[in-house]
Amino acid sequence: MRRPVMIYAYASTLNARGRLSSQKTAIKTRYPRGTVMLGEVLSADTAGAPGPEMKKILDRIQPGDTFVATEVRRLAREKEDAWNIYVFLISSDIHTAFLSNPFLDSRIVKESYDTYSSLLATPISIKDFLEKDVFIRNLFDYQFDKFDIAVENRKAGRLASGLMKDPDEPFITKGTTYVTSRFDECKDFIVANSTYFDGDMNDKTLLSHLTIGRDTYYKYKKILLKERMKNFQEENVKDK
Numbered sequence: 001m002r003r004p005v006m007i008y009a010y011a012s013t014l015n016a017r018g019r020l021s022s023q024k025t026a027i028k029t030r031y032p033r034g035t036v037m038l039g040e041v042l043s044a045d046t047a048g049a050p051g052p053e054m055k056k057i058l059d060r061i062q063p064g065d066t067f068v069a070t071e072v073r074r075l076a077r078e079k080e081d082a083w084n085i086y087v088f089l090i091s092s093d094i095h096t097a098f099l100s101n102p103f104l105d106s107r108i109v110k111e112s113y114d115t116y117s118s119l120l121a122t123p124i125s126i127k128d129f130l131e132k133d134v135f136i137r138n139l140f141d142y143q144f145d146k147f148d149i150a151v152e153n154r155k156a157g158r159l160a161s162g163l164m165k166d167p168d169e170p171f172i173t174k175g176t177t178y179v180t181s182r183f184d185e186c187k188d189f190i191v192a193n194s195t196y197f198d199g200d201m202n203d204k205t206l207l208s209h210l211t212i213g214r215d216t217y218y219k220y221k222k223i224l225l226k227e228r229m230k231n232f233q234e235e236n237v238k239d240k
Helices: 021-030 052-060 079-091 106-118 126-132 134-165 181-193 203-209 214-239
Strands: 007-013 035-041 066-069 095-098 171-173 176-178
Touching (some): 007 052, 021 035, 021 066, 035 052, 052 079, 079 095, 079 106, 079 134, 095 106, 106 126, 126 134, 181 214, 203 214
Parallel strands (some): 007 035, 007 066, 066 095
Antiparallel strands (some): 171 176
């Protein structure tokens, strides 16, 4: 008796706080019946190999079956591992679909392969085609990395936004203090002359010598005091 064609769906997240439910809902909407749904958290332990649930799919899936995920970055924690899984699926004649990355679906890739192969005197395998085709690999890399790119762009946007609010003033994002060149200019003067550090000037006198606002001055001083305390603690640890 001929084995029925199977549809395997896969969802993953990089940490326990991530949600698999939204991925599963999106897949079930497109593939409402007969879908074997597996999902998992891709911890750091899964780097360098498929996750346990993905391995189950790779062990069971056969030519003619369908594999579905929301996007290529769900295949594995590391990009190279995800690429190897992708190549395996496509070259094994698995109907592969990515809801958010349709240009990487097996149907599109095989159309490109057929066109390319028809121009060759000696046809190559689809696996070799995938390894040679720079466009597909670049598209895959971009789709895998685009979330991280978006995160970095948002960070850069917050950084630029903070600088535009006050070009002199330091600002803090998620525990990291970003300072400007003006801070560097004022730092040595404050440390050398403030009674809180190595000098004999009070805050009012110091402010009269600096071309920064009162609030900015106190933020500068707070940063410097934290640095001094940190250095003091580190020196005490070394002495012990």
